[in-house]
Amino acid sequence: MSFQNPVFIPGPTNMPEAVRQACYMPTIDHRSPTFGKILHPCLDGVRQVLKSESAHIFIFPSTGTGGWEVTLTNTLSKGDKVLVARNGMFSHRWIDMCQRHGLDVQIVETPWGDGIPADTYAAILKADTSHEIKAVLATHNETATGVKSDIAAVRAAMNAANHPALLFVDGVSSIASMDFRFDAWGVDVAVTGSQKGFMLPAGLAIVGFSDKAVAACEAADLPRTFFDIKDMQKGYDANAFPYTPPVGLMNGLKLALEMLLEEGIDNVVARHTRIATGVRLAVEAWGLELCATSPDVYSDTVSAIRTPEGFNATDIVTHAAEVYGVAFGVGLGEVAGKVFRIGHLGSLTDVMMLSGLATAEMCMVDLGLDIKLGSGVAAAQEFYRSNPAAAFKNAA
Ligand SMILES: *Cc1c(COP(=O)(O)O)cnc(C)c1O
Numbered sequence: 001m002s003f004q005n006p007v008f009i010p011g012p013t014n015m016p017e018a019v020r021q022a023c024y025m026p027t028i029d030h031r032s033p034t035f036g037k038i039l040h041p042c043l044d045g046v047r048q049v050l051k052s053e054s055a056h057i058f059i060f061p062s063t064g065t066g067g068w069e070v071t072l073t074n075t076l077s078k079g080d081k082v083l084v085a086r087n088g089m090f091s092h093r094w095i096d097m098c099q100r101h102g103l104d105v106q107i108v109e110t111p112w113g114d115g116i117p118a119d120t121y122a123a124i125l126k127a128d129t130s131h132e133i134k135a136v137l138a139t140h141n142e143t144a145t146g147v148k149s150d151i152a153a154v155r156a157a158m159n160a161a162n163h164p165a166l167l168f169v170d171g172v173s174s175i176a177s178m179d180f181r182f183d184a185w186g187v188d189v190a191v192t193g194s195q196k197g198f199m200l201p202a203g204l205a206i207v208g209f210s211d212k213a214v215a216a217c218e219a220a221d222l223p224r225t226f227f228d229i230k231d232m233q234k235g236y237d238a239n240a241f242p243y244t245p246p247v248g249l250m251n252g253l254k255l256a257l258e259m260l261l262e263e264g265i266d267n268v269v270a271r272h273t274r275i276a277t278g279v280r281l282a283v284e285a286w287g288l289e290l291c292a293t294s295p296d297v298y299s300d301t302v303s304a305i306r307t308p309e310g311f312n313a314t315d316i317v318t319h320a321a322e323v324y325g326v327a328f329g330v331g332l333g334e335v336a337g338k339v340f341r342i343g344h345l346g347s348l349t350d351v352m353m354l355s356g357l358a359t360a361e362m363c364m365v366d367l368g369l370d371i372k373l374g375s376g377v378a379a380a381q382e383f384y385r386s387n388p389a390a391a392f393k394n395a396a
Contacts, residue, residue: 006348007327008356010143010173010302012195012202013346016259019199023252030247036239038250043236045257046206049175049265050190052182055208058232059253061246064172064193066227067205068094071168071189073224074209075216078102080134083124083165085109085116087149088142089332094170098137101222106133112142112334115297116149122157125165135166135188141174144332145291146304146341148178155186166213172196175206176260177272177301177345188213194249196301198256199346203249269300271389275344275353276300278383282357282376286364291339301345304331306338311369313340319363326359350384 006014028034043057050057060066076082082103086092087110098105108120116138125133136158141148151169158167166188171180175190176197182190187210194204209229217229225231231242260268280298283290283305291304307313313330314337320326329341342360344353357377364371 005326006352008342009327009329010343016347019252019256022255023248025248025251030245031240038254042253050182050208055182056214058207058229060205062205063202067191067207068097070207070227073222074229075220077221081132082135083133084137088112089144091139112145113291113293118153118157125161125163133165137168139170141299143173143302146299146302147292147297148299151185173301179269200252272300278380279303279344281379281383285375285379286371302343304339304341312337316340316363324359
């Protein structure tokens with residue numbers, strides 16, 4: 001008997017049973033038209049999820065972090081300048097990767113809890129009249145702080161300066177869960193992974209390149225072999241990878257994409273907003289605050305919740321795991337011990353979310369925080385019952 005509870009970490013996310021089954025398949029010839037029947041629907045499906053007509057989609061055996069490396073090494077050369085804001089652990093790690101690749105990184109230090117300051121980007125880009133900045137990096141959803149940034153505003157800042165830099169967006173914890181518009185926002189490379197919005201195990205780096213980003217590959221001299229998009233494209237043209245593809249994961253991705261597209265991406269986004277709103281109402285009822293500093297940056301996939309001064313927020317996560325068998329996320333980096341995180345993305349319903357909120361309440365009360373059992377759950381219930389998830393009524 002398994003007593004597996006849903007997880008409430010911001011990735012890996014809960015897997016629908018059908019997706020799990022799809023990952024578990026017999027061996028096929030991975031250089032055959034049979035593999036092509038898995039590969040090409042994946043590429044087409046990802047393009048649709050990105051809301052793009054023409055993005056070049058590449059799927060590598062890796063994770064989101066590998067997707068960053070695909071992005072940098074295929075488009076940039078040693079010493080190239082990139083502009084990036086540091087407002088959490090994931091943007092921090094991307095910066096670290098840029099530095100280790102010998103890029104010249106102009107960092108905009110930003111308080112953890114704030115979004116990317118597009119106005120600062122605008123001023124820097126305007127002043128860069130010789131166009132030394134080759135790429136602008138943006139973490140769409142800072143998973144460490146539960147903060148989303150306005151990518152359209154970053155693109156507007158680039159356009160206002162008439163700046164030719166490439167726009168790279170880390171959408172690892174937003175794509176397939178939050179509004180994302182590759183074409184409309186003029187994104188040059190979008191990066192994600194399999195284990196968040198796509199509801200799969202970790203193991204795939206999923207990236208979309210614009211024509212301009214693909215063209216940048218010609219002059220880019222950073223070393224790449226495993227992550228070379230041209231080798232990968234040659235593979236795809238022959239229904240293959242340049243090496244052995246993770247066929248089971250790709251088969252799972254094909255089904256996950258079918259499920260997302262059948263629900264409709266706008267409905268998927270609306271579901272995440274509705275579930276997240278319930279979580280935020282619960283946090284308010286608990287008398288706690290989010291790490292995110294204003295409503296316009298609230299993430300619909302993860303909430304980082306500040307606990308009172310002197311209380312170690314990580315205790316909630318440890319206690320939930322030990323006593324209730326439920327996973328929440330710990331605070332990372334600067335906010336370690338100050339926040340705990342509730343992940344609310346992927347395969348999730350209102351009812352599952354209520355169980356997570358109820359568990360968080362039990363933990364906080366067990367640990368002596370001044371919170372009333374049921375207060376947050378009731379706030380979320382009121383919201384969910386007045387905004388019923390119509391999509392679930394007829395769900396099989
Ligand atoms: C999870 C995450 C990553 C890292 O992805 P991995 O798959 O763990 O390598 C990068 N950026 C963001 C915003 C993330 O949430």
